[in-house]
Amino acid sequence: xxxxxxxxxxxxxxxxxxxxxxxxxxxxxxxxxxxxxxxxxxxxxxxxxxxxxxxxxxxxxxxxxxxxxxxxxxxxxxxxxxxxxxxxxxxxxxxxxxxxxxxxxxxxxxxxxxxxxxxxxxxxxxxxxxxxxxxxxxxxxxxxxxxxxxxxxxxxxxxxxxxxxxxxxxxxxxxxxxxxxxxxxxxxxxxxxxxxxxxxxxxxxxxxxxxxxxxxxxxxxxxxxxxxxxxxxxxxxxxxxxxxxxxxxxxxxxxxxxxxxxxxxxxxxxxxxxxx
Amino acid sequence: xxxxxxxxxxxxxxxxxxxxxxxxxxxxxxxxxxxxxxxxxxxxxxxxxxxxxxxxxxxxxxxxxxxxxxxxxxxxxxxxxxxxxxxxxxxxxxxxxxxxxxxxxxxxxxxxxxxxxxxxxxxxxxxxxxxxxxxxxxxxxxxxxxxxxxxxxxxxxxxxxxxxxxxxxx
Numbered sequence: 001x002x003x004x005x006x007x008x009x010x011x012x013x014x015x016x017x018x019x020x021x022x023x024x025x026x027x028x029x030x031x032x033x034x035x036x037x038x039x040x041x042x043x044x045x046x047x048x049x050x051x052x053x054x055x056x057x058x059x060x061x062x063x064x065x066x067x068x069x070x071x072x073x074x075x076x077x078x079x080x081x082x083x084x085x086x087x088x089x090x091x092x093x094x095x096x097x098x099x100x101x102x103x104x105x106x107x108x109x110x111x112x113x114x115x116x117x118x119x120x121x122x123x124x125x126x127x128x129x130x131x132x133x134x135x136x137x138x139x140x141x142x143x144x145x146x147x148x149x150x151x152x153x154x155x156x157x158x159x160x161x162x163x164x165x166x167x168x169x170x171x172x173x174x175x176x177x178x179x180x181x182x183x184x185x186x187x188x189x190x191x192x193x194x195x196x197x198x199x200x201x202x203x204x205x206x207x208x209x210x211x212x213x214x215x216x217x218x219x220x221x222x223x224x225x226x227x228x229x230x231x232x233x234x235x236x237x238x239x240x241x242x243x244x245x246x247x248x249x250x251x252x253x254x255x256x257x258x259x260x261x262x263x264x265x266x267x268x269x270x271x272x273x274x275x276x
Numbered sequence: 277x278x279x280x281x282x283x284x285x286x287x288x289x290x291x292x293x294x295x296x297x298x299x300x301x302x303x304x305x306x307x308x309x310x311x312x313x314x315x316x317x318x319x320x321x322x323x324x325x326x327x328x329x330x331x332x333x334x335x336x337x338x339x340x341x342x343x344x345x346x347x348x349x350x351x352x353x354x355x356x357x358x359x360x361x362x363x364x365x366x367x368x369x370x371x372x373x374x375x376x377x378x379x380x381x382x383x384x385x386x387x388x389x390x391x392x393x394x395x396x397x398x399x400x401x402x403x404x405x406x407x408x409x410x411x412x413x414x415x416x417x418x419x420x421x422x423x424x425x426x427x428x429x430x431x432x433x434x435x436x437x438x439x440x441x442x443x444x445x446x
Contacts, residue, residue: 018325018327021327021331022326022327022330025327025330025331025334026330026356028334029330029333029334029337029338029352029356032334032338032352033338033341033348033349033352033353034349036338036341036342036348036349037348037349044338044342045342048342048343052293052294052297052298052339052342052343055294055298056294056297056298056343057298058298059294059295059297059298059299059302060298060299060301060302061302062299062302063298063299063300063301063302063303064302064303066299066303067302067303067304067305070303070305131297131298131301131302131343132301132302132304133301133309133344133346134296134297134300134301134309134340134343134344135301135309135311135340135344135351135393136307136308136309136412136415136416137393137394137397137412138344138346138347140344140345140346169345176345183397183402183403183404184397184400184401184402201403202403203403203404203405203408204397204402204403204404204405204408204409204412205405205407205408205411205412207405207408209403263304263307264304265302265303265304
């Protein structure tokens, strides 16, 4: 405070009320930050949700449209290449689908013969993305479903068949979703092709890496990686595909780089996996 | 030294805050979110009194922190420190009454903010590949400087009557 006093005085005559204004502003700011950081910012959060949040939702929609219009205008050449890549992927997926169909029929026959009940599909809660993170470093989005709709922290969320994140906090009618690309995101994951397990981590810039995979376990580029099943997150939710494997001589672990996560701004509708 | 008109400053501040937490995060030019609050605060700190800059810093910082809800207090704390440092530097005569140096100050403040946030993330155990860090830093600098070139003239409009020519920075 003495430092601020010197800054304010500066050897000139200063009205006392102005000095008080600086002090009051600083103290009020510190108190509000402490209240918010301690997780007891109920009134602050409530004030935000009734005043700014509705406007933010509308502005987010406008911002997303602006980004898409400008993106299309500047990316026509890129779209052509992407179209060719998607056509190749489509052909490959058709092949996989045919194989999956055979496997599903075989599984159904075996279950019938063994008297095993069919696996119940997960209950999914649809939600729309209404706001994005107002900074470049962290990757969170706000969705328009909360505890009232059956959402609770720790549940996974998917979009287009890919796991996009985990619910970080749930309010009455909105929730915060931590995306897999957040640099502090971590989840236990499994290589679906070899069964090797590791920790999937988000990276600054949207990358994903699979770490702490035992050097004795096999992983290779092209393998599909899915959740291993922990807490409210069920197993076998698709996370991504391994692009490159990194090994360090002498280390008992190896790591892998996965295909980058979809950018947060491409998310509109997510399905929260609420369990069986 | 001129003083900012309270009403105009409030309007510009609210407009910039809404853009910051609603519009630009969904757009993400160059894949980053321009820090419009920082840009406006630099302009205010250079042209207004310490008390006005502090009020703006707390209001803008809390607005962004409430919308962000992670690393709560980072923006408020950084904006308050920025306001104090810049008003002190202004009193020492480093800034002249023009937009150019203010945009330079925006670049400097952006650099410090990115490094501070990266330090916070690093201490939290986040994964920060060097290539991604460098890319983010450059893109954030570029986007904030462009935003500065747009917002600084807005803050010029917000400047009102001359109230304390050569006087107090309170």
